[in-house]
Amino acid sequence: MTLPVNAFKRALRDGRSQIGIWNTIPGPVVAELLAGAGFDWVLLDTEHALTDIPDIFAMLQAVAAYPVSAVVRPQTNDTVLIKRLLDHGAQTLLLPYVQSAAEAEAAVRAMRYAPRGVRGVSGMTRASRYGAIPDYVQRAEEELCLLVQVETAEALAQIEAIAAVDGVDGLFIGPSDLAASMGHPGNARHPEVVAAIDDAIRRIVATGKAAGILTLDPAYARHCLELGTSFTAVGVDMALLRAAASDLAKAFGRGA
Numbered sequence: 583m584t585l586p587v588n589a590f591k592r593a594l595r596d597g598r599s600q601i602g603i604w605n606t607i608p609g610p611v612v613a614e615l616l617a618g619a620g621f622d623w624v625l626l627d628t629e630h631a632l633t634d635i636p637d638i639f640a641m642l643q644a645v646a647a648y649p650v651s652a653v654v655r656p657q658t659n660d661t662v663l664i665k666r667l668l669d670h671g672a673q674t675l676l677l678p679y680v681q682s683a684a685e686a687e688a689a690v691r692a693m694r695y696a697p698r699g700v701r702g703v704s705g706m707t708r709a710s711r712y713g714a715i716p717d718y719v720q721r722a723e724e725e726l727c728l729l730v731q732v733e734t735a736e737a738l739a740q741i742e743a744i745a746a747v748d749g750v751d752g753l754f755i756g757p758s759d760l761a762a763s764m765g766h767p768g769n770a771r772h773p774e775v776v777a778a779i780d781d782a783i784r785r786i787v788a789t790g791k792a793a794g795i796l797t798l799d800p801a802y803a804r805h806c807l808e809l810g811t812s813f814t815a816v817g818v819d820m821a822l823l824r825a826a827a828s829d830l831a832k833a834f835g836r837g838a
């Protein structure tokens with residue numbers, strides 16, 4: 583077998599915009615449903631979701647049957663978590679709360695085998711299709727994609743330094759955490775936060791690395807796309823379910 587191509591990494595490299603959706607409901611059913619919905623990428627979240635590493639294994643299998651890229655978000659920027667997710671076949675990771683170039687460099691080392699990194703080696707993983715990809719260890723890095731979240735005022739100040747780290751493919755702005763860090767918790771649409779995000783997107787694009795964001799507001803998503811975001815998540819499964827359920831209840835005179 584040959585190493586699976588990372589279509590998401592290639593799309594970012596070639597400047598092809600990727601529209602995504604957030605999967606926070608654990609298990610392969612919703613992951614598969616979203617994978618078939620037509621988006622370019624599905625974010626499998628373990629940071630703010632009940633989803634854990636064994637769930638991710640089945641979710642990656644479910645998504646793999648569809649022409650969509652899986653992006654997995656670990657709980658934190660941790661060498662062991664990164665190793666386990668890569669072993670299960672994740673090829674693109676979105677790491678939360680990366681505050682500095684040093685933290686980004688640590689993440690890159692966790693993604694790479696020695697001598698360029700510290701990723702532990704195992705021959706019997708889904709990543710290497712249980713040994714069926716004979717040059718997996720030599721070539722894995724070519725098809726891995728690392729996205730880091732800049733989501734505090736301190737991290738925004740470090741955009742150029744973080745983007746300069748070899749092995750970082752993209753920087754994602756976390757609007758909710760950024761708003762909180764700027765003293766506007768729960769208000770990512772505060773004018774100061776919006777201005778900071780506009781500036782951050784422009785600066786990330788200027789570095790040549792891919793810029794990403796999540797917003798549930800389609801008009802704001804289009805604004806971010808115009809500024810140059812190339813991986814733009816536009817929905818969250820639970821938010822869609824809640825809105826649809828609430829509308830249905832209202833249609834029958836029920837609900838809040």
Ligand SMILES: O=C(O)C(=O)C[C@H](O)[C@@H](O)CO
Binds near residue numbers: 630757758759760818
């Ligand atoms: O700060 C943010 O915004 C994000 O990082 C995205 C959230 O974590 C996501 O889970 C949506 O609530």
